[in-house]
Amino acid sequence: MDTPKKISEIQTAAVVISSIIGVGVLPLPLFAVKAGNTAAPIVTLIGITISLFALLIITKLGMTHPTKTIIGYSEEILGKWLARFCNIIVILFFALLTGLGAREFGAVVITAILRETPIEVTVIVMLLLAAITSRNDLNIFAYIHTFYLPVILSPVVIIVVLSLKNANFLYLQPLLGGDMGDMFKGSLTIAALCQWSFVLTIIIPSMLQPKRAMKACTAGLLIAGVILFMLVVASLAVFGAEETKKLLWPTLELARTTSLPGNILQRLDVVFLAVWVTAVFTTLFSGYTFTCYALTGIFRLSDHKIFSFSLLPIIFLFSMLPGNLLQMYKTIEVVGRMGLILTIVYPCLLLVIDVIRRKRGKRSAAAKT
Amino acid sequence: MSLFRKNRKKLKTSPQEQNGNEKTKLSSDLQDSITYINELLGKNDDFVYRDFYIFGSIPAYLCYFSEQANPSEINTDILKPLMYPPEHIQKNLPDESKLVDVIIKEVLYQSRVKTETKWDVLIDNLFLGDTIILIQGQDVGLQLGTRKLKERSIDEPRTELVVLGPREGFVEQLGTNIGLLRYRLPIPDLVIQTTKIGKLTKTKVAVCYIKGITNPELVKEVEDRLSKIEFDSVLDSGIIEQFIEDNPYSPFPQIQTTERPDRVVGNLIEGRVAILTQGSPFALLLPTVFSQFYQTTEDYTNRFLMGNFIRIIRVMALVFSLIFPSLYVSFIAFNPELLPTEFAVAVSGGRAGVPFPAVIEVLVIEVAMEILREATVRLPQQVGGALSIVGVLIIGQAAVEAGFASPVTVVVIALATIGSFATPVYTAAFALRMLRFPILMLAGLFGLYGVVIGAILILNHMLSLQSFGVPYMSPVSPPDKEGMKDVVVRGPLWKMKNRPGFLQAQDKNRVGAKTQELRDRRRVPGPVDEGK
Numbered sequence: 033m034d035t036p037k038k039i040s041e042i043q044t045a046a047v048v049i050s051s052i053i054g055v056g057v058l059p060l061p062l063f064a065v066k067a068g069n070t071a072a073p074i075v076t077l078i079g080i081t082i083s084l085f086a087l088l089i090i091t092k093l094g095m096t097h098p099t100k101t102i103i104g105y106s107e108e109i110l111g112k113w114l115a116r117f118c119n120i121i122v123i124l125f126f127a128l129l130t131g132l133g134a135r136e137f138g139a140v141v142i143t144a145i146l147r148e149t150p151i152e153v154t155v156i157v158m159l160l161l162a163a164i165t166s167r168n169d170l171n172i173f174a175y176i177h178t179f180y181l182p183v184i185l186s187p188v189v190i191i192v193v194l195s196l197k198n199a200n201f202l203y204l205q206p207l208l209g210g211d212m213g214d215m216f217k218g219s220l221t222i223a224a225l226c227q228w229s230f231v232l233t234i235i236i237p238s239m240l241q242p243k244r245a246m247k248a249c250t251a252g253l254l255i256a257g258v259i260l261f262m263l264v265v266a267s268l269a270v271f272g273a274e275e276t277k278k279l280l281w282p283t284l285e286l287a288r289t290t291s292l293p294g295n296i297l298q299r300l301d302v303v304f305l306a307v308w309v310t311a312v313f314t315t316l317f318s319g320y321t322f323t324c325y326a327l328t329g330i331f332r333l334s335d336h337k338i339f340s341f342s343l344l345p346i347i348f349l350f351s352m353l354p355g356n357l358l359q360m361y362k363t364i365e366v367v368g369r370m371g372l373i374l375t376i377v378y379p380c381l382l383l384v385i386d387v388i389r390r391k392r393g394k395r396s397a398a399a400k401t
Numbered sequence: 402m403s404l405f406r407k408n409r410k411k412l413k414t415s416p417q418e419q420n421g422n423e424k425t426k427l428s429s430d431l432q433d434s435i436t437y438i439n440e441l442l443g444k445n446d447d448f449v450y451r452d453f454y455i456f457g458s459i460p461a462y463l464c465y466f467s468e469q470a471n472p473s474e475i476n477t478d479i480l481k482p483l484m485y486p487p488e489h490i491q492k493n494l495p496d497e498s499k500l501v502d503v504i505i506k507e508v509l510y511q512s513r514v515k516t517e518t519k520w521d522v523l524i525d526n527l528f529l530g531d532t533i534i535l536i537q538g539q540d541v542g543l544q545l546g547t548r549k550l551k552e553r554s555i556d557e558p559r560t561e562l563v564v565l566g567p568r569e570g571f572v573e574q575l576g577t578n579i580g581l582l583r584y585r586l587p588i589p590d591l592v593i594q595t596t597k598i599g600k601l602t603k604t605k606v607a608v609c610y611i612k613g614i615t616n617p618e619l620v621k622e623v624e625d626r627l628s629k630i631e632f633d634s635v636l637d638s639g640i641i642e643q644f645i646e647d648n649p650y651s652p653f654p655q656i657q658t659t660e661r662p663d664r665v666v667g668n669l670i671e672g673r674v675a676i677l678t679q680g681s682p683f684a685l686l687l688p689t690v691f692s693q694f695y696q697t698t699e700d701y702t703n704r705f706l707m708g709n710f711i712r713i714i715r716v717m718a719l720v721f722s723l724i725f726p727s728l729y730v731s732f733i734a735f736n737p738e739l740l741p742t743e744f745a746v747a748v749s750g751g752r753a754g755v756p757f758p759a760v761i762e763v764l765v766i767e768v769a770m771e772i773l774r775e776a777t778v779r780l781p782q783q784v785g786g787a788l789s790i791v792g793v794l795i796i797g798q799a800a801v802e803a804g805f806a807s808p809v810t811v812v813v814i815a816l817a818t819i820g821s822f823a824t825p826v827y828t829a830a831f832a833l834r835m836l837r838f839p840i841l842m843l844a845g846l847f848g849l850y851g852v853v854i855g856a857i858l859i860l861n862h863m864l865s866l867q868s869f870g871v872p873y874m875s876p877v878s879p880p881d882k883e884g885m886k887d888v889v890v891r892g893p894l895w896k897m898k899n900r901p902g903f904l905q906a907q908d909k910n911r912v913g914a915k916t917q918e919l920r921d922r923r924r925v926p927g928p929v930d931e932g933k
Contacts, residue, residue: 042880145736145850157847157854165861171879172865179864179878297739306849313857 038240041248043174047318048087048229048252050177050184053259054315055137056225057188058308059361060260061267061282063225067218068210069273070203075215076264079222080257084250086376087229091249093383094236098243102233102379103329109386116330122374123326126230127343129371130319131350132364134158137312139357140281144305155351159344161313162320166340170238173321177314184311187304188259191283192266194290199269217369222260224368227375229253231318234325280357320347427518431537435462438535441524455504456486456494460537469530471549478510479532479545497538504536504543513546525603552577558660558682560827563699570660575605575679581662582609582677586669590614596627599635605679606641609665615672616905622869623674623687638678638685645687647867652835654828655868657686657693664698672906688869690876690903692888694829695719700891709890715823716889722820723833726763727844727852729813733759735848751807760845762806766814767837769796774818875903883909895920 039047064072064079090102097105102122106115138155146154165176232249236242267282270289279285287301297303323343328336354360427434435452442448442464449472450464461483465475486508495503505514517523523542527533530548555577558570571578579593590612597603606627610620626645635641638658646655659665660682665675668686676685686693695715700708733752737745755762773792777785797815800806817837824830836859843851866873876884884901886892895916900906 040879141850145848149847154847154850157850161854161857164858165865168861168865175864175872175874175878176861178880179860179874295741298741299739302736302739302849306853309850309853310857 039171039174039235039238040240041244043178044232044235044239044245044248045252045255046178046181047174047235048232048249049256049259050181050311050314051228051231051318052083052226052253052256052315053184053188053311054228055133055140055308055312056315057260057263057311058136058140058281058283060222060225061264061276062279063218063221063365064264065268065273065276065282067221068215070206070268071208071210071215072264072268072273072276073204073261074208075210075218076222076261078215078219080226080253080260082219082223082372082376083226083229084253084257086223086227086372086379087232087249087253088246089376089379089383090230090233091236091245093379093386094233095242095245096386098239099237101237101325101329103326104237105386106382109382109389118374118378119326119330122378123323123330125367125371125374126319126323126326127347128350128367129227130159130162130316130323131347131353132360132367133312133316133319134162134347135351135354135360136364137309137316138351139360140284140305144284145302152352156348158309158312158316159320159348159351162316163340163344165313165317166320166324167337170235170321170325173317174235174238176317180310180314183307184314185259187287187307188263191287191290191304192262194292195266195270195286198289199266200272201269203269203272204265220369220372221365223376224365224372225260226253226256227368227371228315228318229256230375231322234322234329323347425520427520427523427535427540427542429538429540431460431462431535434535434542437520438464438524442527453480453484455483455500455536456491457484458494459500462535463532464527465532465547466527466530469528469550470532470547474547474549475532475545479534479547482508482510483534500536501539501541501543509545511545511547515544516541517544518542528603550574555581561659561661561664561697561825563697566699566702567661567663569662571662571677571682571684573680573682575607575677578662578677578682578684579607579609582665582669582675585662585666586611591669594624596624598627598630598632598641600631600633602634602636604635606635607677609669609675609677611669611672614670614900614906614908615674616907619674619688619869619905623676627676635678636680638676638681638683641676641678642685647869651862651866652832653691653863653866653873654694654826654832655687655689655866655873657689657826658683658828659686659826660684661698667698667701670900672900672904688871688904689873690868690871691829691863691873692876694826695824696887697825701894705891705893712891713889715825718820718823719833720820722817722824722830723837724840724852724856725817725820726767726813726837727840727855728849729810730759730763730841730844731848731852734845748807748809751809754804755807756804758845759810760841762810763814764838764841766796766800766806766810767841770814770818771834871903876901879903893920 060076061072064075068075093102093105097108100108103115103119106119109115110118134155135151137158138151141154142149142151168176229249229252232245236245239245263283263286267276267286270286271279271282276282284301284305287304288299290300291298292300320340320343324336324339327339327343328334354363439450443450445466447467448464449467450462452460452462455461463475463480465472483504490503490507501516505516517526518541523533523544526544530546530550532545532547534543534545536543552574553572555569555572557568561570569581571581575595582593583591588611591609592612593607593609595605595607598606608620608623608627623645627641630641630644632640632644642654642656642658643649648655657668665684665686669675673686673688676687678685696712700712702708703711732739733748737749740748752759757765773788773796777788777792780788797811801808801811821830821834824833840852840855840859843855845851847854864872864874864878872879875881877888881902883897883899884903886897887901891897895912898912898917899909900911902909
């Protein structure tokens with residue numbers, strides 16, 4: 033019997049949400065507050081708007097080429113060799129991003145739960161999980177993202193709701209303020225946290241109705257954006273701008289300040305972190321799958337499975353590049369912002385060239401007749 | 402490999418086929434046929450045959466297997482009318498060309514009569530209890546359905562008990578089982594097609610579905626997979642299950658087995674296919690999704706709230722049985738700070754005398770529990786009671802007193818084990834019990850992190866499974882609106898208007914308009930209101 037082999041809009045939205053909400057959520061309020069002090073919510077909003085713009089561009093590109101992934105249509109637009117060169121850089125960037133994401137979460141885990149475990153072990157476990165799962169096809173990729181969505185969303189909502197008890201809304205004022213340049217840089221960093229949604233470029237061709245991708249992507253990004261925004265507001269309201277700057281993972285601290293009524297468990301942060309493994313997994317899974325499928329596209333292979341394990345050592349190597357936690361966050365910020373060139377400017381260029389070529393094509397076709 | 406090849410050679414030279422190759426069609430010479438059949442079967446003590454004269458003049462031969470057929474029926478309904486035919490025939494004997502026709506239409510008191518010209522079909526049916534009559538001068542044999550096998554009476558199903566609901570279970574005889582289905586579904590659209598599978602056992606396997614509801618592609622796929630089974634023995638439906646399931650290496654059952662006719666009928670109506678096997682009281686239901694494994698027929702026959710309450714309890718028990726021990730280990734060994742202080746003190750007090758790490762302690766008790774469980778199943782019932790007392794005393798009391806395990810550990814393992822017994826489908830409960838061990842190991846290595854990693858691995862595997870083209874975790878993912886009404890909590894019967902979408906049934910509607918009306922009104926007017 034035929035399965036519903038295609039990805040629906042709800043599933044696409046779920047992929048966007050669960051790809052974006054990942055390990056980046058933990059230091060997010062810190063990034064926002066560092067850039068804009070009490071204007072952190074505004075910074076977050078600008079960041080989300082930027083990433084919405086980026087997402088709309090890749091969705092538009094995908095909708096005009098509904099049967100091709102970014103690998104396919106970029107070669108059509110730019111020509112074979114130039115496109116290949118760009119795509120390889122994009123793939124390298126996502127391999128690096130996946131590696132750094134795994135490293136970041138590994139660092140969180142050894143700080144909060146497993147204090148005596150070497151970081152290599154936690155990182156490799158996470159990467160193995162993504163590698164094993166990436167052997168499945170894109171339908172199952174969508175099933176997995178959809179299934180875990182409630183698990184990913186509920187802890188954030190619970191944390192935000194429970195932290196209202198300790199919130200002081202005076203901390204949120206003044207709404208504006210802070211250096212404009214810093215704020216813009218900060219919002220770029222936040223937009224960089226959302227670039228996991230780039231995985232859409234390989235999802236759209238497998239959609240049931242690629243024409244409806246725009247609605248699904250917008251909805252997905254808006255939901256994810258609301259979640260991120262709520263987190264920034266909550267941690268700012270609970271800790272205040274100055275205190276937040278001293279915390280490495282404000283979201284985790286937020287979880288630590290909350291407790292369940294009835295005193296069933298003494299602390300909640302560890303439980304939240306454990307549940308968060310799921311969120312981190314889906315994010316890494318997106319990055320890993322993108323890398324695998326993009327490579328398959330470049331080499332014109334029919335099966336992506338050979339890459340799922342052969343990529344593992346390379347990504348692991350990437351994840352071990354930064355020496356310590358501080359270096360790691362510097363690398364993540366820099367790499368993330370550089371990546372925006374690849375995930376925003378590159379698709380923009382593709383779109384512009386594509387539109388121009390189409391118009392010309394029409395004109396020349398009109399001239400011929 | 403060499404072993405398999407030998408087997409195959411043996412099969413090829415089985416006596417039946419050898420003879421079948423020599424002789425395929427009946428000859429009209431009776432003596433010839435008698436020598437052939439006696440040579441083939443005459444050695445068997447339960448093979449009964451006799452020569453007689455039809456209408457007192459035409460030589461004929463009758464044979465059957467005494468334990469498979471019903472001798473009194475043969476004597477009174479077949480032999481007697483043949484030897485003492487109705488008067489009009491006796492006066493006016495039919496000529497040779499019309500003889501068989503006359504015998505079937507005017508003489509025999511038997512409804513199941515067939516003519517057959519092929520030896521192998523005749524002999525196959527002879528083994529199944531049919532009686533065969535060969536007549537001088539005719540190149541067809543008569544095959545009469547006189548089958549009578551001793552069978553168990555219809556009993557309450559042993560593996561799926563319900564409090565409120567039908568008490569009938571399937572038996573080993575395929576015919577009886579089909580009857581149990583037919584009287585619950587007295588419609589012409591219930592299609593039951595039988596095939597024979599198994600080179601040596603020639604087991605009858607029946608594929609049942611409802612025409613107009615079940616997706617024809619699904620039926621085709623099932624028939625296709627069944628037709629490709631070439632195996633020497635099919636002793637139970639479990640063997641068929643292993644050949645047709647999608648992923649034989651997965652711990653999760655992808656086909657549901659059930660003993661309950663009402664469950665089969667309920668699933669047929671939802672648009673599934675059922676496979677019944679001769680000699681097995683278990684029917685196979687497919688395609689299967691995971692949510693079926695914690696649902697029972699009682700959930701639907703009970704009232705809305707009660708049914709749902711019990712189902713939620715069952716889901717909790719299922720989760721308990723899978724991760725409770727590993728959660729305990731990771732709390733004790735890695736994050737005792739999570740527990741409320743008083744409880745943490747109590748736990749560590751209990752563990753003070755235990756020399757092993759928590760994982761080892763839990764593992765040992767778990768293994769002991771599994772051994773106990775298996776032993777209780779295998780032992781005769783009279784001894785079983787004694788064993789469980791010993792088990793409870795040794796595992797519960799003495800192990801704690803000996804400093805072998807802490808009391809909390811025993812409580813935790815007991816909860817998990819009882820939880821696994823609350824899962825209504827045996828095969829699924831088994832899968833979860835098995836998966837408890839790897840998660841436990843992960844908990845011992847990485848604490849809570851390990852438990853979550855293990856759970857994600859298992860869930861990912863389940864999400865990637867399929868049963869006959871239907872994703873295993875549907876209707877949750879991929880989401881299906883109609884199916885969602887019956888996952889953890891079921892909607893009221895009249896609110897589940899359509900059949901679950903993941904089965905791609907042809908006729909989707911379940912509830913009639915009048916019922917909608919009845920239930921949509923908030924207050925049904927009583928007789929007093931109507932009188933006005």
